[in-house]
Each structure stands twice: as structure tokens, then as C-alpha cells.
Amino acid sequence: MAYGFKETSIASKHAIELQTRVSMPTIVDCPQCHARLQAPEAAIGKTLTCPKCKSSFIVARPDSPEEIFTAFQPPPTSQANTSRKRCPFCAEEIAAEAIKCRHCGSMLVPVPMTNQQGTSKQISSSSPPKDPLLMALLSGCCIAGLGQMIMGQVTKGVVLLIGAMALAGLTFGVSIFITWPLMGVDAYLVAKKLKSGQSVTEWECFPS
Numbered sequence: 001m002a003y004g005f006k007e008t009s010i011a012s013k014h015a016i017e018l019q020t021r022v023s024m025p026t027i028v029d030c031p032q033c034h035a036r037l038q039a040p041e042a043a044i045g046k047t048l049t050c051p052k053c054k055s056s057f058i059v060a061r062p063d064s065p066e067e068i069f070t071a072f073q074p075p076p077t078s079q080a081n082t083s084r085k086r087c088p089f090c091a092e093e094i095a096a097e098a099i100k101c102r103h104c105g106s107m108l109v110p111v112p113m114t115n116q117q118g119t120s121k122q123i124s125s126s127s128p129p130k131d132p133l134l135m136a137l138l139s140g141c142c143i144a145g146l147g148q149m150i151m152g153q154v155t156k157g158v159v160l161l162i163g164a165m166a167l168a169g170l171t172f173g174v175s176i177f178i179t180w181p182l183m184g185v186d187a188y189l190v191a192k193k194l195k196s197g198q199s200v201t202e203w204e205c206f207p208s
Contacts, residue, residue, distance in 0.1 A: 140184020
């Protein structure tokens, strides 16, 4: 009877020790932030999420101290943050490639002034270049603005022609002695600049 009681006592003792060992938490280290965490023994072999950095890892058995956990990739939210940035005006999170904040509407990339105001049309010299004296004679003696039209300043030449005709009608032809020579000088200077290899704008007058 005594031997049987002794065996029962030993078995009860082992049962108590086993229950105590099972109920003891397992200490693991997070592979990302290295925080020491307590996990129940039932979590061995399962995937847990670190409450601090939100990364996931598998809890290994405590009898293999050389490999306490197997690290996984960080959560998708952490990877997505690498392609995000904060707006310098409202501090809201936006895409890294954004050029305009969708929250406050601020432009993150300066808009060139040429896109807002436009640029004047550039006219280059033709081949062969127009003779300055011939252009001056065409605009100053033949038809007002003709030289400018031939050199590419079409809109300017048309405006000069209409303006010269209107002034001539109002002054009974007296204005042609002033306007036509001026148009001839302008045509000469424009042709001279183009002949030198430089470009002019569509409305450039009396270039130096």
C-alpha cells in the first residue's frame, strides 16, 4: 500500500509540474523592434503579430534556443509608406509622385510661367536669307507690311497694312509719307537681324 501511494504521489507531482510548465508563458523577441514579448505555450508554431511594430513572426519551441522565431516581411502598410510623402503645406499623406495635393489643392511642383502666359512665336532666317534692302522697298514703297509678311511676321504685316490704309483714308493720303517709311525701316532692321542668324518674335519691331 505504501509503494502504491508513493507512485501516486510521484505521478501527481509530475502532473503538477507539467501543468505549471504548460501554464508558464514563453518569452520571445520581436525580429523587427526586438521587443520582449510573452506568449502562451499554445502559441508555439503559430503566427503572432507584434503589438508594437505590427510585424508578424512564428513562435518556435523553447527547446530550440538557436531559433526562437522566423521573421516574416513587414505588414503591407509599412511597405506602402515608402511610396508616400507628406504635403509641405497641410502635412497630409499623399503619393510620392503627386504634383498637386488632393487635400489642400496646393501645387507641389512650380508651374512654368510659359505654360500660363504662353510664349511669342519665334521666327528664324530662311535659306537663303531675305535681302534687307528688298524688304525695305517692299514695305516702304510697294505695299505696307509686305516685307514683314514675307519674312514670317504675317499677322504684324496685315495689321500694318490695315492701319496704314485707315490712316491714309483719314488724312487723305498724307499719312503715307510717315507710315510707309517707318514700315520700310522696320522691315530693313528685321531682315538684317534674321540675316545675321538671330531670330525675331512675330511682333518684334525695330530690332537693334
